Amino acid sequence: xxxxxxxxxxxxxxxxxxxxxxxxxxxxxxxxxxxxxxxxxxxxxxxxxxxxxxxxxxxxxxxxxxxxxxxxxxxxxxxxxxxxxxxxxxxxxxxxxxxxxxxxxxxxxxxxxxxxxxxxxxxxxxxxxxxxxxxxxxxxxxxxxxxxxxxxxxxxxxxxxxxxxxxxxxxxxxxxxxxxxxxxxxxxxxxxxxxxxxxxxxxxxxxxxxxxxxxxxxxxxxxxxxxxxxxxxxxxxxxxxxxxxxxxxxxxxxxxxxxxxxxxxxxxxxxxxxxxxxxxxxxxxxxxxxxxxxxxxxxxxxxxxxxxxxxxxxxxxxxxxxxxxxxxxxxxxxxxxxxxxxxxxxxxxxxxxxxxxxxxxxxxxxxxxxxxxxxxxxxxxxxxxxxxxxxxxxxxxxxxxxxxxxxxxxxxxxxxxxxxxxxxxxxxxxxxxxxxxxxxxxxxxxxxxxxxxxxxxxxxxxxxxxxxxxxxxxxxxxxxxxxxxxxxxx
Numbered sequence: 107x108x109x110x111x112x113x114x115x116x117x118x119x120x121x122x123x124x125x126x127x128x129x130x131x132x133x134x135x136x137x138x139x140x141x142x143x144x145x146x147x148x149x150x151x152x153x154x155x156x157x158x159x160x161x162x163x164x165x166x167x168x169x170x171x172x173x174x175x176x177x178x179x180x181x182x183x184x185x186x187x188x189x190x191x192x193x194x195x196x197x198x199x200x201x202x203x204x205x206x207x208x209x210x211x212x213x214x215x216x217x218x219x220x221x222x223x224x225x226x227x228x229x230x231x232x233x234x235x236x237x238x239x240x241x242x243x244x245x246x247x248x249x250x251x252x253x254x255x256x257x258x259x260x261x262x263x264x265x266x267x268x269x270x271x272x273x274x275x276x277x278x279x280x281x282x283x284x285x286x287x288x289x290x291x292x293x294x295x296x297x298x299x300x301x302x303x304x305x306x307x308x309x310x311x312x313x314x315x316x317x318x319x320x321x322x323x324x325x326x327x328x329x330x331x332x333x334x335x336x337x338x339x340x341x342x343x344x345x346x347x348x349x350x351x352x353x354x355x356x357x358x359x360x361x362x363x364x365x366x367x368x369x370x371x372x373x374x375x376x377x378x379x380x381x382x383x384x385x386x387x388x389x390x391x392x393x394x395x396x397x398x399x400x401x402x403x404x405x406x407x408x409x410x411x412x413x414x415x416x417x418x419x420x421x422x423x424x425x426x427x428x429x430x431x432x433x434x435x436x437x438x439x440x441x442x443x444x445x446x447x448x449x450x451x452x453x454x455x456x457x458x459x460x461x462x463x464x465x466x467x468x469x470x471x472x473x474x475x476x477x478x479x480x481x482x483x484x485x486x487x488x489x490x491x492x493x494x495x496x497x498x499x500x501x502x503x504x505x506x507x508x509x510x511x512x513x514x515x516x517x518x519x520x521x522x523x524x525x526x527x528x529x530x531x532x533x534x535x536x537x538x539x540x541x542x543x544x545x546x547x548x549x550x551x552x553x554x555x556x557x558x559x560x561x562x563x564x565x566x567x568x569x570x571x572x573x574x575x576x577x578x579x580x581x582x583x584x585x586x587x588x589x590x591x592x593x594x595x596x
Contacts, residue, residue: 119209122230127202127240130456133463136491142242146175147497154496158512162329166339169328190500198240205239208250215257225422231445233452234370245411248285251278252412259296272313280321283336287398291391351404353513362396366407381424388416462577462590467498476503485546489585490526533558547595552587569593
């Protein structure tokens with residue numbers, strides 16, 4: 107009977123993941139496209155854009171994951187299947203398969219837990235699980251490797267499990283060094299519990315050293331110089347004199363409590379806090395991880411992705427406490443409605459919100475033709491990295507330009523402004539200068555900018571509006587917009 111239940115759960119998990127993979131068609135965060143898709147495309151097809159993080163003198167990104175995606179691209183190209191829909195969907199399907207492996211590991215980790223089904227319900231009805239998991243984000247890999255490490259740690263008395271645990275932790279560190287934060291608590295606990303401490307430490311050192319050496323060889327080859335990415339990553343993000351991470355936003359010390367967690371859990375957040383009171387050991391891991399993340403002035407709620415498996419356990423405990431404490435068994439349907447509400451939120455963000463930032467790339471790919479041998483040049487007059495890039499058009503006959511936003515890597519002055527900031531400070535004059543310097547055939551901009559600069563397009567020699575694409579019902583920042591304008595040179 108239990109075996110049949112597990113089979114049914116697995117079938118539901120696979121169905122959920124495939125549905126998520128199919129419906130996610132919106133823009134989330136720049137790293138998804140510019141740190142994975144674009145790099146993989148550049149490796150596979152020899153054209154694409156590499157941001158400042160990939161410069162050999164900076165080198166804060168590991169080539170490991172993009173290189174794997176590039177191998178998939180090369181394989182598809184062998185059979186002439188390298189069309190944009192196939193490239194993108196195959197890559198996200200690969201990520202979805204990894205997510206399913208993580209789900210199976212999570213199911214194994216929860217076996218024997220009294221709230222296993224409620225925990226899974228919390229996980230798979232969370233809007234963020236649906237919205238984020240098919241995306242090529244390192245944060246998703248962090249979560250998968252974290253789950254696998256927890257599952258291996260559950261059987262820490264087994265030598266084989268110990269080795270698997272160390273491998274998962276080391277891989278996670280290679281991909282994103284900050285993923286080591288929760289293991290500052292977990293490692294000492296397992297070391298205390300195991301009877302073969304010396305063997306445990308030797309295995310940890312061996313796995314960590316060998317895997318980092320192998321990855322360092324790969325990165326050194328790709329960067330064409332000896333490189334140890336984790337060290338560069340930590341320096342740039344935490345110790346650089348110009349506080350590089352602050353360039354992308356400064357948040358207050360309580361941001362993860364007031365914004366980060368509420369953004370993921372919405373109205374289910376009180377259950378998380380109630381569950382934290384019940385499960386103190388897991389809460390310590392969560393609090394320590396959030397505390398360390400708080401030390402960095404730049405914060406994003408996706409940074410919490412790694413510890414979501416623990417947060418869902420806490421949420422389940424909070425719901426269970428409410429059901430018992432207030433004798434709400436007759437009103438379980440209220441909780442189920444809260445789960446359904448999250449699913450609708452996930453569908454909205456996956457299908458509708460910021461869809462235009464993806465659709466505009468489809469427009470460029472399918473509607474820009476150079477049959478008359480004209481030079482095609484598209485200038486994205488948007489906050490930097492507001493859309494994917496070459497990886498989503500897969501055409502080298504179109505020159506793409508955008509407003510860059512590189513941080514203050516060399517200049518020690520406090521009045522540093524990136525290209526995008528300078529442009530939006532005086533958009534009309536900046537646009538005139540840009541039209542003269544770049545001479546683009548097409549312009550892409552949000553309605554917020556178009557309303558400011560449309561007066562300069564009145565002359566016959568300028569541009570006309572070719573199309574307007576819906577983007578979002580919500581204006582996420584003052585520089586983003588609800589509509590995207592596509593302008594073509596007359």
